[in-house]
Amino acid sequence: MASISIPIPLRERAKSGVLGWLATVDHKKIGIMYMAMSFSFFIAAGLMALLIRLQLAAPNLQVVDPNTYNQLFTMHGSAMIFLFTIPMLVGGFGNYFVPLMIGARDVAFPRLNAFSFWITLGAGLVMLIGFVFGARSDAAWTAYVPYSTKAFSPTIGMDIWLIGIILLGIGSTLGAVNFLVTVYSMRAPGMTAWRIPMFVWAMATTAGMVLLATPVLTAALIMLVADRNFNTQFFTANRVQLWQHMFWFYSHPAVYIMILPAMGIISEIIPVFSRKPLFGLRAVVISTVIIGLLGFTTWVHHMFVSGVDPAIERFFMFTTMVIAVPTGVKMFNWLATLWGGSLNFKTPLLMCIGFLATFVIGGISGVMQGAIPIDQYVHNSYFVVAHFHYVLFGGSVFGIFAALYYWGPKITGRMFDEKLGKLHFWLMMIGFNITFFPMHFLGLQGMPRRIATYDPGRGWELGNLIATIGAFILAFSVLIFIINAIKLRHGEPAGDDPWEGNTLEWSTTSPPPEYNFLEIPTVESDRPLFDARMRTPQI
Amino acid sequence: MVPPVTRDAVLINDLYNVILIFAVIIFVLVEGLLIYSVVKFRRRSADEMPQQIHGSRPLELLWTIAPAIVIAVIFGLSVDTMSRMTARGTLSNPVAHVHAINDVAARQRVERAQPVDLVIEVIGRQWVWQYKYPGGDGVTTNEELVVPANKNIRLDMTAADVIHAWWMPQFGPMIYVNPGEMSYVWFNVPPGDYIGQCNVYCGVAHAKMISKVKALPQAEYDEWYAKQAAASSAATRPGDPEVGRDIFMNSSCIACHYIEGTKAQGRVAPRELTHFASYPTIAQLDGFENNAENLAKWLRDPQAVKPGTAMPNLNLKAQEIEDLVAYLLTLK
Numbered sequence: 001m002a003s004i005s006i007p008i009p010l011r012e013r014a015k016s017g018v019l020g021w022l023a024t025v026d027h028k029k030i031g032i033m034y035m036a037m038s039f040s041f042f043i044a045a046g047l048m049a050l051l052i053r054l055q056l057a058a059p060n061l062q063v064v065d066p067n068t069y070n071q072l073f074t075m076h077g078s079a080m081i082f083l084f085t086i087p088m089l090v091g092g093f094g095n096y097f098v099p100l101m102i103g104a105r106d107v108a109f110p111r112l113n114a115f116s117f118w119i120t121l122g123a124g125l126v127m128l129i130g131f132v133f134g135a136r137s138d139a140a141w142t143a144y145v146p147y148s149t150k151a152f153s154p155t156i157g158m159d160i161w162l163i164g165i166i167l168l169g170i171g172s173t174l175g176a177v178n179f180l181v182t183v184y185s186m187r188a189p190g191m192t193a194w195r196i197p198m199f200v201w202a203m204a205t206t207a208g209m210v211l212l213a214t215p216v217l218t219a220a221l222i223m224l225v226a227d228r229n230f231n232t233q234f235f236t237a238n239r240v241q242l243w244q245h246m247f248w249f250y251s252h253p254a255v256y257i258m259i260l261p262a263m264g265i266i267s268e269i270i271p272v273f274s275r276k277p278l279f280g281l282r283a284v285v286i287s288t289v290i291i292g293l294l295g296f297t298t299w300v301h302h303m304f305v306s307g308v309d310p311a312i313e314r315f316f317m318f319t320t321m322v323i324a325v326p327t328g329v330k331m332f333n334w335l336a337t338l339w340g341g342s343l344n345f346k347t348p349l350l351m352c353i354g355f356l357a358t359f360v361i362g363g364i365s366g367v368m369q370g371a372i373p374i375d376q377y378v379h380n381s382y383f384v385v386a387h388f389h390y391v392l393f394g395g396s397v398f399g400i401f402a403a404l405y406y407w408g409p410k411i412t413g414r415m416f417d418e419k420l421g422k423l424h425f426w427l428m429m430i431g432f433n434i435t436f437f438p439m440h441f442l443g444l445q446g447m448p449r450r451i452a453t454y455d456p457g458r459g460w461e462l463g464n465l466i467a468t469i470g471a472f473i474l475a476f477s478v479l480i481f482i483i484n485a486i487k488l489r490h491g492e493p494a495g496d497d498p499w500e501g502n503t504l505e506w507s508t509t510s511p512p513p514e515y516n517f518l519e520i521p522t523v524e525s526d527r528p529l530f531d532a533r534m535r536t537p538q539i
Numbered sequence: 540m541v542p543p544v545t546r547d548a549v550l551i552n553d554l555y556n557v558i559l560i561f562a563v564i565i566f567v568l569v570e571g572l573l574i575y576s577v578v579k580f581r582r583r584s585a586d587e588m589p590q591q592i593h594g595s596r597p598l599e600l601l602w603t604i605a606p607a608i609v610i611a612v613i614f615g616l617s618v619d620t621m622s623r624m625t626a627r628g629t630l631s632n633p634v635a636h637v638h639a640i641n642d643v644a645a646r647q648r649v650e651r652a653q654p655v656d657l658v659i660e661v662i663g664r665q666w667v668w669q670y671k672y673p674g675g676d677g678v679t680t681n682e683e684l685v686v687p688a689n690k691n692i693r694l695d696m697t698a699a700d701v702i703h704a705w706w707m708p709q710f711g712p713m714i715y716v717n718p719g720e721m722s723y724v725w726f727n728v729p730p731g732d733y734i735g736q737c738n739v740y741c742g743v744a745h746a747k748m749i750s751k752v753k754a755l756p757q758a759e760y761d762e763w764y765a766k767q768a769a770a771s772s773a774a775t776r777p778g779d780p781e782v783g784r785d786i787f788m789n790s791s792c793i794a795c796h797y798i799e800g801t802k803a804q805g806r807v808a809p810r811e812l813t814h815f816a817s818y819p820t821i822a823q824l825d826g827f828e829n830n831a832e833n834l835a836k837w838l839r840d841p842q843a844v845k846p847g848t849a850m851p852n853l854n855l856k857a858q859e860i861e862d863l864v865a866y867l868l869t870l871k
Contacts, residue, residue: 146700338577451745
């Protein structure tokens with residue numbers, strides 16, 4: 001690998017200690033803070049899920065009262081989406097690895113980057129502190145009007161929730177601008193479009209979606225805040241669908257905002273652990289961008305029973321189903337990458353296989369629900385709960401853990417314990433499926449989501465009990481991960497490139513120096529480090 | 540799925556079963572390839588270097604076109620099911636919305652859409668479904684809708700407060716019931732008892748917003764209706780606390796009210812009713828003394844006694860009020 005010299009920019013010497021973190025504009029430190037914040041919210045929202053599952057373990061339980069239950073599922077959904085999955089993938093991994101993978105010394109606007117993080121953390125704390133001190137929304141993460149208006153949700157908790165999400169939207173919009181400019185203008189010499197790593201492609205597509213979708217949600221939230229506090233009339237009678245359109249115009253793309261980076265992650269890991277290039281790289285890139293575009297054309301499928309003209313519904317049924325084609329292309333390309341490879345079953349690859357095995361179920365049930373007649377039956381039932389957990393846990397969360405095991409050694413300079421990693425994977429795989437697979441049947445048996453309890457005799461007892469048992473296995477698996485992460489400080493030193501990686505982040509030290517690369521590398525293919533290994537005679 | 544009892548539910552069920560076949564095939568294919576790869580292509584030596592294949596145009600075309608065909612078939616089947624759901628016999632257009640409650644032209648279109656034997660007005664409110672029968676006899680029910688079996692029924696639905704959804708899984712499709720809008724549902728079901736519940740989150744007692752349909756043979760329905768019509772005008776016997784208790788425990792009262800040691804575990808109402816009879820006043824209203832006469836007045840129309848109270852007018856019949864009063868005054 002050739003390289004050219006660009007002087008390291010003069011910057012204030014990095015401060016150490018607490019001030020070093022508070023004042024940092026280093027994309028890596030900001031990335032680590034995003035990861036730490038997101039993982040904390042993952043734990044908090046996960047504990048809420050355990051309470052939810054305890055309450056539903058048997059009919060008519062009163063582990064928490066119905067009011068608290070409703071607040072719990074509202075915060076569980078909001079936190080998992082807005083405070084864990086998105087900031088972990090975009091803020092955490094995106095921040096840390098996009099500059100490293102394109103051979104840059106930082107993002108384009110480091111101070112803006114720091115601002116994005118601190119506003120995100122501030123928003124998270126506003127929501128969390130509100131929750132802890134009893135100012136809680138109970139309107140679900142969808143906050144449908146008129147339930148979320150002053151008349152039916154008079155408490156301050158609803159306003160705090162709205163303001164929290166508005167602030168998060170500002171943080172992620174600014175972050176998106178930063179990523180787009182960084183990827184567009186700061187790539188290492190020679191990194192043409194087809195040599196950009198898949199994760200970076202996914203992040204750029206995601207950033208484009210965030211930039212186009214988030215302002216619509218932010219507008220809707222501000223309108224609702226105004227309705228509640230300044231007597232404006234945006235969402236008054238006869239306009240209940242307006243909120244749903246604006247909300248889902250953001251929140252359907254949000255699903256792709258949460259899954260595309262995870263797809264990017266496994267597109268990096270599978271080739272490395274198969275010792276093969278990504279099969280059909282260009283098709284995967286094009287599919288990613290097409291998913292990003294089509295993601296904006298499907299939002300009405302959340303409204304098939306709320307009163308939309310049937311002709312319009314048919315159009316959205318079409319677009320919804322069409323998304324399965326580029327998604328299927330990626331699925332088969334990943335399988336073809338594994339096919340004929342030399343598979344090294346370390347934890348990162350296991351997590352990717354977990355992704356493939358479970359995400360396909362979420363994809364298939366997505367097409368099933370896309371069929372309007374079926375949606376008119378399963379809408380808002382536990383079938384939907386099963387579906388999106390297969391997409392967002394089976395997909396995104398397996399992707400997040402794959403990334404933590406894959407890049408953890410780069411970030412910390414230490415290797416995870418493989419035995420604990422494998423235990424974590426198997427427990428998570430088993431616990432996840434035991435928790436969420438029975439929910440398909442519960443939904444088909446007529447169990448609606450968001451109910452605080454249920455009467456016996458509807459055929460829901462067994463499925464709920466199994467799901468609750470699964471949830472505790474799942475929680476235990478995350479505990480194993482935490483133990484593994486704590487043990488990391490005594491882990492084996494990782495060296496620069498423990499996995500025989502393909503991309504530029506593995507060419508620098510672990511952890512990388514503040515300036516990332518002593519000399520800016522030049523790139524001649526989509527796998528610069530693979531090329532370098534092939535050229536270096538093995539000793 | 541739960542056993543379908545309407546033609547629309549059967550159509551949905553059939554479509555589901557067909558798409559499930561595609562789903563299982565794709566699932567088995569993907570998981571099969573994955574498991575095969577995992578077993579077969581395990582790394583066997585540290586310096587093993589597999590063939591570097593960057594892609595294959597024919598294969599990639601295959602797995603672009605094949606899924607596209609499957610999707611096209613599923614789309615076609617779905618559209619076909621939709622069109623049959625809107626064209627079957629007299630029960631056309633099973634789910635319909637009109638976006639303004641006073642859109643006269645739209646309502647006339649609904650009325651012309653098909654012959655119906657019985658039209659019932661439905662109001663969804665936090666947290667009860669209320670059904671009002673035509674005919675001026677003042678017959679109303681809460682939670683449970685009683686209809687003649689094997690007749691074409693239309694429900695004209697709206698919501699009093701937030702969005703609710705009316706879903707009887709055995710009838711097939713659900714529909715949102717929006718405030719300020721009308722939603723229409725047609726069905727024709729065999730005799731039986733059916734159960735469903737509100738399917739849009741609507742607040743603290745959402746889980747207890749049950750909807751039941753009892754379909755009776757015409758003769759039994761007529762008998763039931765005559766009894767209701769008579770009961771709605773005047774009480775025919777003194778209040779019976781046992782009957783009152785049954786009414787209380789089997790209706791939406793328990794969604795909001797709490798009585799220790801019973802299935803009434805609602806926590807919406809500010810005071811529990813365990814010792815209701817020993818409270819000096821009703822609804823914490825100064826001067827509104829807790830006695831049989833005031834209690835009957837309160838149950839008849841809570842809003843008239845205490846405007847703004849969360850307790851809705853449940854359209855109780857005279858006899859039901861007598862029985863409930865008798866029951867509630869036993870809670871010492």
